[in-house]
Amino acid sequence: MRDEFRADLQIVSQLLVDMAEAVRAAMRKATKALLTADRDAAEAVIARDAEVDGLYRQVDDRVYDLLARQAPVASDLRTVVTALQVAADLERMGDLADHVAKTALRRHPSPAVPAELRGVFTEMAEVADRIAEKIAKVLSRPDADLAAELDRDDDAMDALHRELFAVLLHDDWPYGAETAIDGALLGRFYERYADHAVNAGRQVVYRVTGDTI
Amino acid sequence: MRDEFRADLQIVSQLLVDMAEAVRAAMRKATKALLTADRDAAEAVIARDAEVDGLYRQVDDRVYDLLARQAPVASDLRTVVTALQVAADLERMGDLADHVAKTALRRHPSPAVPAELRGVFTEMAEVADRIAEKIAKVLSRPDADLAAELDRDDDAMDALHRELFAVLLHDDWPYGAETAIDGALLGRFYERYADHAVNAGRQVVYRVTGDTI
Numbered sequence: 001m002r003d004e005f006r007a008d009l010q011i012v013s014q015l016l017v018d019m020a021e022a023v024r025a026a027m028r029k030a031t032k033a034l035l036t037a038d039r040d041a042a043e044a045v046i047a048r049d050a051e052v053d054g055l056y057r058q059v060d061d062r063v064y065d066l067l068a069r070q071a072p073v074a075s076d077l078r079t080v081v082t083a084l085q086v087a088a089d090l091e092r093m094g095d096l097a098d099h100v101a102k103t104a105l106r107r108h109p110s111p112a113v114p115a116e117l118r119g120v121f122t123e124m125a126e127v128a129d130r131i132a133e134k135i136a137k138v139l140s141r142p143d144a145d146l147a148a149e150l151d152r153d154d155d156a157m158d159a160l161h162r163e164l165f166a167v168l169l170h171d172d173w174p175y176g177a178e179t180a181i182d183g184a185l186l187g188r189f190y191e192r193y194a195d196h197a198v199n200a201g202r203q204v205v206y207r208v209t210g211d212t213i
Numbered sequence: 214m215r216d217e218f219r220a221d222l223q224i225v226s227q228l229l230v231d232m233a234e235a236v237r238a239a240m241r242k243a244t245k246a247l248l249t250a251d252r253d254a255a256e257a258v259i260a261r262d263a264e265v266d267g268l269y270r271q272v273d274d275r276v277y278d279l280l281a282r283q284a285p286v287a288s289d290l291r292t293v294v295t296a297l298q299v300a301a302d303l304e305r306m307g308d309l310a311d312h313v314a315k316t317a318l319r320r321h322p323s324p325a326v327p328a329e330l331r332g333v334f335t336e337m338a339e340v341a342d343r344i345a346e347k348i349a350k351v352l353s354r355p356d357a358d359l360a361a362e363l364d365r366d367d368d369a370m371d372a373l374h375r376e377l378f379a380v381l382l383h384d385d386w387p388y389g390a391e392t393a394i395d396g397a398l399l400g401r402f403y404e405r406y407a408d409h410a411v412n413a414g415r416q417v418v419y420r421v422t423g424d425t426i
Contacts, residue, residue: 071284074281077277078277081277084297085297085301088298088301168390177382177393180394181378184398185398188398188401
């Protein structure tokens with residue numbers, strides 16, 4: 001029974017790593033679509049969002065099956081239920097990559113992001129990518145130090161978000177309301193992507209240490 | 214054991230209803246703060262967000278306790294785990310009411326919403342309120358018909374969201390980028406509030422019928 005539990009849990013854990021890698025790849029490609037007005041990249045992200053949803057359903061099925069057959073308690077119970085909550089965060093990260101891709105597509109062949117904002121979005125995308133990479137690592141092997149780094153990365157994302165708004169709200173903003181709105185919503189997509197990743201990281205650490213960070 | 218399970222479940226169910234009523238009251242008050250530049254109302258919403266978070270933690274604790282002590286299976290298991298997912302949606306609805314209140318406060322004593330947008334935000338708030346009311350009812354007594362109504366309410370919210378953007382992106386928009394950005398983000402807060410409510414409603418119906426809608 002115990003070995004079976006470990007084997008089942010290993011499958012769930014691998015599904016979460018697969019989800020994390022998929023939503024990382026999705027945001028990388030969505031950023032490429034955004035910054036280079038690449039229609040194929042945008043369409044590929046949108047087409048593949050269903051894969052992430054499919055992985056989420058697999059996690060859901062496996063977790064219910066595990067709870068029903070094995071009735072885990074204590075830290076094993078926490079581990080199994082946390083998987084469901086982490087999967088929900090990862091699924092939402094996939095949705096946010098999809099939103100970025102759709103914004104790029106809506107403006108194609110024009111770029112959705114004007115020259116003044118390319119720098120800040122490039123940096124936001126780098127932080128998002130770093131965060132997604134760490135989530136995949138933390139899910140493979142829980143690590144409180146690495147999870148704490150996620151909080152610092154999230155602070156960096158918040159600082160970039162403020163920097164973005166300073167540009168959008170500057171008196172000299174030359175592009176009018178539509179481009180400002182796109183910029184504000186895109187900023188929110190990257191920021192929420194990071195928030196969900198940090199939330200997932202906290203859940204994993206809580207599972208391991210019993211402490212919230 | 215069976216009676217004890219029912220009694221525990223009843224407590225969890227009541228906590229979810231309390232959460233639904235709290236996030237409904239929060240969004241009503243946040244809307245009042247937004248449309249009447251009411252500083253006290255905005256501050257009250259922000260101060261009380263911690264109550265919703267507290268209820269969420271209580272649901273979390275009770276669910277783990279229930280799973281560990283009673284090891285439910287089949288539909289009982291689904292009911293218990295669903296409570297955790299519904300609580301996560303409700304908690305996020307509270308956050309979104311908090312975001313609306315903070316936007317109102319940031320612009321105080323000016324109104325965050327100009328005259329041209331008051332109508333559409335009044336309607337969005339009405340839909341949000343109707344949705345939150347139905348969620349509280351569905352949680353008290355699961356009802357697939359009522360849950361299906363939530364989907365129609367969500368369609369109404371999406372239509373209002375499109376109407377809002379038509380105003381924001383109209384060539385005659387007289388208010389510049391900052392007010393447009395506030396309008397776009399506020400629109401997203403109401404729309405996401407509705408999305409989370411519909412998601413919670415779907416979970417409850419799935420729990421009862423085993424069918425996704």
